[in-house]
Amino acid sequence: MNEALRRALLQAHLTDRQLAERCGVDIKTVGRWITETGRVPHARHRWAVCEALGEDEAVLWPTAARKAIKVGPDREVVSVYPYRSGCPASLWRSLITKAERELTFAGYTNYFLWLEQARFGTALQRKAAQGCRVRFLLGSPDSDLTRSRERDEDAALTLSTRIRVTLAELEKIRRQPGIDARFSDGHAHLSVFRFDDDMIVTPLLTHSVGHDAPTLHLRRHQDDGMFDRFASHVEELWGRGNPVWESSGNG
Known part of the structure; x- marks a missing residue:
């Protein structure tokens, strides 16, 4: 389970359905993001989630963030x-x-x-x-x-x-x-x-x-x-x- 995403969702006072609507995906997709360990959404969806929750990508999906890390x-x-x-x-x-x-x-x-x-x-x-x-x-x-x-x-x-x-x-x-x-x-x-x-x-x-x-x-x-x-x-x-x-x- 993605505990960081679950906590961020609670802190933002949003439901799975509300997040799905903001990201333009099905509610079942949001459910899989939360419950399936290691599941990483497409970049455009990660960015939409971060904007909706006011959280950093590195917190919600640290693996994806490390792959995209800049060095300059x-x-x-x-x-x-x-x-x-x-x-x-x-x-x-x-x-x-x-x-x-x-x-x-x-x-x-x-x-x-x-x-x-x-x-x-x-x-x-x-x-x-x-x-x-x-x-x-x-x-x-x-x-x-x-x-x-x-x-x-x-x-x-x-x-x-x-x-x-x-x-x-x-x-x-x-x-x-x-x-x-x-x-x-x-x-x-x-x-x-x-x-x-x-x-x-x-x-x-x-x-x-x-x-x-x-x-x-x-x-x-x-x-x-x-x-x-x-x-x-x-x-x-x-x-x-x-x-x-x-x-x-x-x-």
């Missing part, structure tokens, strides 16, 4: 998505849930997280209380760069409004030690979200909004690799950033 610098690239909106919300939730040391949200507004992640603020408070460092790096709602990007986006819900929504949500949880936030204009065209040794990176394209940005899921496997380079970028911006709360003792 690109081994830090777990998945790619042409659009951030195509990156499953379940993956974000899984990465947030599993993080123990660090959660860094360096998006210019971070607005979408409050919409797509149920009880996001509560989850952040719980993580911080458990000793996880939680940081937000935001664009300033009143900066010239923000106004320039608003003209470029020409979106009904302006950039400054989305930033202020995030600020209002952060205000509700700011008293929890371990949660901190800073302003920076240095990441206007590149968002980086870190979850311990996992990372989601979205480079913003011209005349597009965040959910249309191409997206990379990275996992750290080496020194001075892609993960470390993006992490260093965020750390430099954080060091130069201005505190959102002047009297904050967090972080």
Whole structure:
């Protein structure tokens, strides 16, 4: 029996039938994936299962993952998505849930997280209380760069409004030690979200909004690799950033 798959299915609160529908297979096929030891689905079905359950292929089917393992610098690239909106919300939730040391949200507004992640603020408070460092790096709602990007986006819900929504949500949880936030204009065209040794990176394209940005899921496997380079970028911006709360003792 594939115990890892069975546990992941339970944790995702999905039935065999629901998983079958998401993967486009018969329910009996899902049953065989679970009960038959050593049975490995086709690659497209493995990827669909991983997206549906928010779990890594290496956990569910380690043998298949080892056969496909990369040895070059690109081994830090777990998945790619042409659009951030195509990156499953379940993956974000899984990465947030599993993080123990660090959660860094360096998006210019971070607005979408409050919409797509149920009880996001509560989850952040719980993580911080458990000793996880939680940081937000935001664009300033009143900066010239923000106004320039608003003209470029020409979106009904302006950039400054989305930033202020995030600020209002952060205000509700700011008293929890371990949660901190800073302003920076240095990441206007590149968002980086870190979850311990996992990372989601979205480079913003011209005349597009965040959910249309191409997206990379990275996992750290080496020194001075892609993960470390993006992490260093965020750390430099954080060091130069201005505190959102002047009297904050967090972080």
